Amino acid sequence: MASLGKIARRSFLIGSTAIVGGVAFGVYQVNKDAPNPLTPGEGEATLNPFIMINVDGITIITPRAEMGQGVHTTLAALVAEEMDLNWDDVRVMHGPPAQAYYNGALLGLALPFRHYADTNLKHGLRQSVGKVGKLLSLQVTGGSTSMKDAYERMRHAGASAREAMKLAAADQLSVAVADLRTENGMVIAPDGTELSYISLAQAAASVDAPNVDLRPKSEWKLLGTSLPRKDMVGKSTGTAEYAIDVVLPGMKFGTVRMNPKRAGMVSFDATAAEGMDGVEAIVDLGDGIGVIASNTWLAFQAAEAVDIVWQDASYPATxxxxxxxxxxxxxxxxxxxxxxxxxxxxxxxxxxxxxxxxxxxxxHATMEPMNAVAWQDGDTMQIWSGNQGPILVRDKCAEAVGLTPENVTIHTNLMGGGFGRRGESDFSVHAARLATAMPGTPIKMTWSREEDMRHDFxxxxxxxxxxxxxxxxxxxxxxxxxxxxxxxxxxxxxxxxxxxxxxxxxxxxxxxxxxxxxxxxxxxxxxxxxxxxxxxxxxxxxxxNGFFFDTFVDEMAHAAGADPLNFRADLAANEHPVSETVIRTVGEMSQWEKQSAANVGRGIGFSHTFGSAVAQVVEVVEEDGQIRLSKVWICCDVGTALDPAIVKAQMVSGAIYGMSAAMMGEVSFADGAVEQYNFPDYDALRMHSTPEFEVVVLENGPHLGGVGEPGTPPSMPALGNALFDLTGTRARSLPFIKTFDLLV
Amino acid sequence: MPTTLTINGEAKTIDLPDNVPLLWALRDGLGLTGTKFGCGVAACGACTVHIDGQAVRSCQIGLADVWGSVTTIEGLGSPDLPATIQQAWIDNQVAQCGYCQSGQIMQAADLLSVNLSPTDQDIDDAMQGNLCRCGTYPRIRAAIKDAAAKLKDA
Structure with a gap:
């Protein structure tokens, strides 16, 4: 059997296990001009860039990367819904760098229309302009666009694959296509004969797959329900593989030290480091140093022992x-x-x-520090990296080490948090550069937390x-x-x-x-x-802007002698009824009208971002002179909730991320370098400081909205407005811990 | 000089200097990558493992100082046979990015080994050293209570 390597015209490993490739089915009509990067080998079939079938089962290839937001699960569900797959049998993996996986919706974000005012015409324009994204190779996970981009495309991929299966079965059974139905990954004939998709894959791959209408929402079985996430068992048993977990034969472990003042290097002295335990090489990177050792911790120790003179920052130093x-x-x-x-x-x-x-x-302070694994073999290189843009990573790494992009293979791993940080390619480039110092040996390059905190974008x-x-x-x-x-x-x-x-x-x-x-x-x-x-x-x-704008709206409401919630709802009433309903609903959820105790403060925040309206009411309580977060009510309208549990999780996650920053997040500069090193000086909400949450998801909006980011903007003003309600002090400078005694 | 430790019930010999933290012996030396590196200074809990059943930060314990048998997330259960607490994590769909969850589970398992009726305060006290940047805390709390109930019935 051919190795999955063939799928992407080069080796495509998941950890050390090669998955055998599959059958690639006819490309969905609208995207005919984007070639299918999956090239199946013997015994394998691919129906389109999103579906790979072999004897072991059906794998859905996702164009976007999983960093915790649940995108693997919902993207797979889009295909599985139309294809009538049994959810338990569905497997998911990241797509290789390829034009077929362009993100059209990302480019649509740049159009000069306010999202909330999207008419069908403008929405259509966003979608069609998005096709340019493919020309720009925008295989990017970001901008809360994954579902907007894939919503029709991946359902069509599933629908046309289903029809191809039926055509192949009709041919095999000499039965009319119209008499066949599909269920649980099988085509079923009127006499009860069942043919599995796996058995039909080879034949179906050569069928010119028809383009059929998508099923109406009322017929959905998977979409619109909260599905068991595909990554949950692995992440609960320590078996999910992040880039930092990749194990390769003969692998060495490295790290880098770059200038915390974000400029070049004047000189370095590695005399002390060279003789340290486990050190195999000190690498002069020109703008910093790298260490390759027998163990990551030994590499960290040696990197610290190198005496380096850095250039000064090019920006103001404090x-x-x-x-x-x-x-x-x-x-x-x-x-x-x-x-x-x-x-x-x-x-x-x-x-x-x-x-x-x-x-x-x-x-960003993702839990998994930046890292990547690189392995140079002659004039080719493989890179394992948790990243939000594999084409970019491939091209930047190729450029850095003097290889052609065709000779660089990118494997995208699960990400231990992204939040935008893993859209950058710097850490993958570091791994690639270290690997050139030891050709033939895989190098796992990991940043210390201190390096991560001080070299962020x-x-x-x-x-x-x-x-x-x-x-x-x-x-x-x-x-x-x-x-x-x-x-x-x-x-x-x-x-x-x-x-x-x-x-x-x-x-x-x-x-x-x-x-x-x-x-x-x-x-x-x-x-x-x-x-x-x-x-x-x-x-x-x-x-x-969510903090600036909504805080000022709150200040205007108070200046006007109006109730802050009604003030916002009235402003939205004529302009955007969907938003008005969101604001009034969060008022009902939180019993906003009810008088709260003297030691309780409540604030509302509202933002319409990434196509979704989100209103939050934050409640804070003062006890023994200290203020703690007690409860947050969230109402959002995302148009269509493809997986309600994932939408809710993202809303809570976005709010916790935002409130963590608003309460205590601050990166400061002295002498051109960031003063924070690690979690003790850049912390976030924890179990004891996290409030209780109640979330309601509405679907009144006419278009699919984003969910990964919209929970963050309104959380910061909502918290500030609650602190004002409690104390009468309006803090206009973040973080709030500079003004209030908060439980953190 | 090589160090021999009992890890997940098996004797393992590790050929690394004995000041190397247990975390890095597990990950780089033995390929037990379920235990995660987050901060290196005992501030995030991602590296939590058990020594003689007690939750510890493996980034802070040199190989020479490991005083008992070590259990990692891999020793707790497996995808085919998850431990009760891992099943509670799956049932409550706790994880998002998932990177901190090995440490969260190991810390919670320690709590449940001494307290099968944890109050919210007990959970706050036991879990506040474990950071989660995705903010999965509400589901972690629910999963701990769920696991406690199942373990009590068992």
């Missing part, structure tokens, strides 16, 4: 100096005013309020200045200016080598695009030109 530049850019020429309703420059009669906000740099610090006018309980004017270094711009330069000079919408998302009818409503985005490495952090621009 947190205060950096923030001063960000605040100064608030008065620079705006990069965008993508929302400018009415006229905010006119005199408006009413009560005027103003507020200044700022938020710090943040680290951070969520940028940001500042905002808002002015509003309210009268008779209503807002008449909102004018907000937001300044930060641009994630879009820096990451485009890093990834593609160029950045669009146009308006940066990601910079002002969750502020310019909120579904609120305010007669005079302007948001201007200002880009600060400093080059601290920054990147995509769960919800990206919405992670700071």
């Amino acid at each position: 947190s205060d100096a950096l923030m001063a530049e960000i605040k100064a850019s608030l008065s620079s020429e705006p990069n965008s005013t993508v929302r400018d309703d009415g006229d905010v420059t006119q005199a408006v009669d009413g009560t005027e309020i103003t507020a200044e906000y700022d938020v710090p740099w943040l680290a 951070y969520r940028p610090a940001a500042a905002a200045s808002f002015r509003g006018v309210v009268k008779d309980g209503k807002p008449l004017l909102l004018d907000g200016a937001i300044a930060a270094p641009s994630v879009t711009r820096q990451s485009s330069l890093r990834i593609a080598g160029s950045a669009s000079p146009g308006p940066d919408r990601g910079h002002v998302e969750a502020a310019y695009d909120q579904p609120f009818a305010i007669p005079n409503y302007r948001i201007s985005g200002h880009l600060t030109d400093i080059d601290v490495p920054i990147g995509f952090w769960r919800s990206v621009g919405s992670s700071f």
Whole structure:
């Protein structure tokens, strides 16, 4: 039997076990121009880029990577639903780098429409513009787009495979196709004869698969239910394999030390390190050093023992100096005013309020530190890496070690957290570079936690200045200016080598695009030109704008003498009824109208991001002078909840991630280097500090919304608004622990 | 000098300097990768294993200092035969990224070995050293209570 290696024209190993390849079925019509990267060997068949069948069973190949968000499970369910597979029999694996796995929805995010106002026409445009994504090789997991991108594509893949199976069976049994039905991975004839998909795969692969209508939601059996996750048994028994767990014959263990001031290296002295236990090589990487040893811990010790003189940072050296530049850019020429309703420059009669906000740099701090395994063999290299963009990783690694991309194979492992960090390729490149120092030997390169914390692509610090006018309980004017270094711009330069000079919408998302009818409503985005490495952090621009915008809405509600929840619901009522319902529902869930005790504070937060409306009510309690989080109610509308348990888990996860940052998250700089080293100085919510959650998922929205990120933006203002309700103190600078005595 | 330890009921000889932490002997020396590296400073609990039944941070214990028999997540149960607590994790669909869960399970197993009626406060006290960046805490709490009930009935 051919090795699965053939599937992707090169070896495709899961750990050390080769999976035998399968049959590849005819490519779904609409995507005909993207070649199927799966090339089956003897005894194997693939019906399209998403389905591989061999004698052992049916494997669904996912175009997106599993980092905890449940994407393996729901992507597989899209295919299994239409194909009538038995869920227990379905296996899942990550697709290799290939154009067929482009993310069309990601590009659609850049369109100049507010998501909440998507008409069918605009929604269609998002989808068709997305096809350009394939040209750009956007095989990226991010932007809460996985389901939007795959929702039709992978169901069609399942439906056309099912029909191909029936055609093959009809031929074999001499029965009309219309008389055949499918169930549990089998085609069933009127006389009860059952033919398994596995037995039909070879024949079905040569059938020109018809394109058929998708089943209506009312006929779904798997989708819309909470399925057992495909990764759950492995993750509960220590057998799930992350890149850091890959074991290869003769493997050595390495690490790197790069400049915490994010510049080059002047010189190094490795004399002390060279003689240390287990050390096999000290590698001069030019901009840092690498160590290869018999054990990761011994490599860590040796790396620490190398005496290195670093170049100085190219950006202002302290947190205060950096923030001063960000605040100064608030008065620079705006990069965008993508929302400018009415006229905010006119005199408006009413009560005027103003507020200044700022938020710090943040680290991703995934549980699994950055790592990758690389193995050079002649002029080819294999790399195992938990990553959110395998084509990018392949190309960057190939470039770094002087190989052609065709000679570099990327295996994408499960990720111990991503949150945007694993969209970067730096750590995979480190492994590739170390591997060239010891050709023929697999090298597992792991960062210490300290290296991870101090070499992140951070969520940028940001500042905002808002002015509003309210009268008779209503807002008449909102004018907000937001300044930060641009994630879009820096990451485009890093990834593609160029950045669009146009308006940066990601910079002002969750502020310019909120579904609120305010007669005079302007948001201007200002880009600060400093080059601290920054990147995509769960919800990206919405992670700071959600706090700025919704906190200011809360301040306006109080200035207007209005109830903060009704104030928001009324603003959404005419503009976006879906959002209004979300806000009113969270009010019912939390019994918002009920008077709370004197030591209890409650706040509401709302954001519409990544196509989903999310409202949260946070409750805090003061006990013995200390404030703790006690309960959070969440209502979201995601259009269609493909797997309600996963949607709920993502909403809770997003809120915990956001509240962790809002309460205690801060990355600070001194002498050009990050001052945080490890979890003791960059912590997060834990068992004892996590509140109770109640989540309701609504499906009133006309389109599928994202779920991985939308829970994060409203959590931060909701918490701040609750702290204000409790104490009367409005904290406009994060993290809150600087202002309040919080239980953490 | 090689060190011999009892790991998951079997005698294992490890040829590494005896100041190497147990975590790294398990992972790199023996290929027992279910035990995870998170921080290296006992601040996250991802490396939690049992020594003589007691939960410890394996990143802090040098090979020379291992005082008893070691149990890792692989020794608790397997995909085909998960331990009661692992089954509770599966039933409650606890994991997201899953990276911290080996440590969470080993810590929770220690709690349940001495307390089959844990209160929320007991769970807070036992589990607060184990960090989870995905925020699976509410389901971890539910799974611990579920496992406690099943173990009590057993």
